Amino acid sequence: MNLRISAWNPFSLSAVIASHGWASLAPFETNEEHTELRYVARLSTDRVAELTIHQAGDGVIVAVNDALSDGEQAEVKDQVRWMLGLEQDFSDFYTLVRDEPRLAHVIERAQGRVLRCPTLFEDAVKTILTTNTSWGGTIRMVEGLVSRFGQPLPANPARRAFPIPEQLAAVDESSFRSAEGLGYRAPYVLELARAVASGNLDLESLRTTDAPTDELRQQLLAIKGVGSYAAANLLMLLGHYNFVPVDSWARKMVSYEWYDGETVGQAEVEAAFEGWGEWKGLAYWFWDWSYGGEA
DNA sequence: GGTAGACCTGGACGC
DNA sequence: GCGTCCAGGTCTACC
Numbered sequence: 001m002n003l004r005i006s007a008w009n010p011f012s013l014s015a016v017i018a019s020h021g022w023a024s025l026a027p028f029e030t031n032e033e034h035t036e037l038r039y040v041a042r043l044s045t046d047r048v049a050e051l052t053i054h055q056a057g058d059g060v061i062v063a064v065n066d067a068l069s070d071g072e073q074a075e076v077k078d079q080v081r082w083m084l085g086l087e088q089d090f091s092d093f094y095t096l097v098r099d100e101p102r103l104a105h106v107i108e109r110a111q112g113r114v115l116r117c118p119t120l121f122e123d124a125v126k127t128i129l130t131t132n133t134s135w136g137g138t139i140r141m142v143e144g145l146v147s148r149f150g151q152p153l154p155a156n157p158a159r160r161a162f163p164i165p166e167q168l169a170a171v172d173e174s175s176f177r178s179a180e181g182l183g184y185r186a187p188y189v190l191e192l193a194r195a196v197a198s199g200n201l202d203l204e205s206l207r208t209t210d211a212p213t214d215e216l217r218q219q220l221l222a223i224k225g226v227g228s229y230a231a232a233n234l235l236m237l238l239g240h241y242n243f244v245p246v247d248s249w250a251r252k253m254v255s256y257e258w259y260d261g262e263t264v265g266q267a268e269v270e271a272a273f274e275g276w277g278e279w280k281g282l283a284y285w286f287w288d289w290s291y292g293g294e295a
Numbered sequence: 296g297g298t299a300g301a302c303c304t305g306g307a308c309g310c
Numbered sequence: 311g312c313g314t315c316c317a318g319g320t321c322t323a324c325c
Contacts, residue, residue, distance in 0.1 A: 132319040137304060183303035188320090227320045248318060298325085308315080 001067060005077055006059035007086040012110035013037065013055040016084050019285075021135060022115045025126055026146040027162055039083070040153050041118065042161035043068075043075050048151050050159060051076065059086060065155055082207070085113035088239065093279050102288045111286050116237045120203045121196055122162045127233050128188050128225040137181075144180040145189075168193035188225025206238065213240040228266065232281065241281035244273055253289050 014034040017023045023030040027040035037053040049072075052063040062080055081087060090112035097103035106112060117123045129141045149167045150160030168189065177186035195201035201223075206216060213235065220231040232245035244250065246269045254272050255264045269284075276283035 128320095130319090132303080132317085134305065134318070136306090137318085140305095177303095181304070184301090184320090185303080225320070229319060296325105298323100300321105300323090302319105302321085304318095306316090308313105310311105310313085 001064050001073075003062040003064065003073060003077055003080075004056065004059065005062065005080055005086060006057075007084070008089050009058055010107075010110035011055075011059065011086065011113075013053065013060060013084070015109050015111045016113045016115050019111070019114045021138075022117070022126070025139060025142045027150065027160060028115075037115075039118075040150075040159050040161045041076065041079055042151055042164065043072050045069070045072055046151075047072060048153050048161050049076070050153055050155070051080065053080065053084075060084065065153075079118040083116055083118055085116070085239070088113055093282060096276070096279060097283070100283075103283060103286060105288060106286045112282060114236055114285070117162065119162075120207055120234070120238070121165055121192070123237050124192060124203065124220075124223065124226070124234060125168075125189055127230045128185055128192070129182070130233075131185070131225070131227070131230055141180060141182055141185075144182075148180065165193045165196035169197035185225060188223075191224050213242045216240060217243065236281045236285065241279050241283075242277075244269055244281055244284045246270065250284065253287075257289065 017030050017034040017037050022028060023034070023037060029038040030036060035054065039051045039053070040048060041051050042048050047066065047068070049064050049066045049068070052065075053060050054063075060080065062076060064076060068076065093112055094107045097106055117126065125145070126138070126142055130138045133141075145168070146160050146162055149163035149171065151163075153159040153161070171190065173186055173190050176182060176190060180186070182189060192201070196203050206219060209216065211219075216238065217231050217235060220226050220234050221228070226234070229245050229247050232243035235241070235243055236245060246266045250269050251264050251266075254269045255261055258272055259268065273280045273284050
């Protein structure tokens, strides 16, 4: 069955898919051209279905490999709206970047949206698994969690949904640590899963809270394994762009761009984008580093 | 508040 | 093939 969902325009599905590496982390899949996004979704009814998303007209069309009830269709639409940020409005950002050569491309390419998972829990676990490791390590760890603990897709058991907190909360830490290769991150993921599963942490409420960004950031920093980089990354996914996710790559890029290759720290990266105010994070995210510089 | 060391893994490198 | 070194953020202990 097919579901059609409209988007705030301009909208580009391929821009969302290419916004960062999330599309290559299980249970996401995409094609080389970034024109198709697939995701194995787990619905609140426990149904597992594969969503195949293409751009169509002023929005997207979602092909589902199963017949869904009305309630399930509504849930899938909500998940896709959130994942693709279909209702996000970037007109203020576009007005600001119009005269900045390093950012003017975002208007033409309809950039601004950052691909996210249906739940903040999944985004938080994946973000923790990006820290202190290579991108290949992140892919391997996420794939390990999904393939071992995720609920299988009935039509193709090789494809699985991302495990829910309850599934991860029941895992023994030592097997988690070794079998999934999470290493010292295992207790962080486990503690987060157990806090969410027990109801002690209502992570999903942070997606819709009206709390100011600083307060939101403090709540994210209270999660073990989430430091300043991970918190800024999660804030970006939540639509708060006041902080730059400063990692080694950011320091390297800012160093080449403004400091003649000299070593720079978090303060210099933050300062470089200070002028972009509440859009600081997005300005960094979509900055064209290749513009006469070295990547 | 700032800093050093530990955490874990994979990849690069030298032998 | 084996051993060593390094990169990648966060936490904790210490000053």
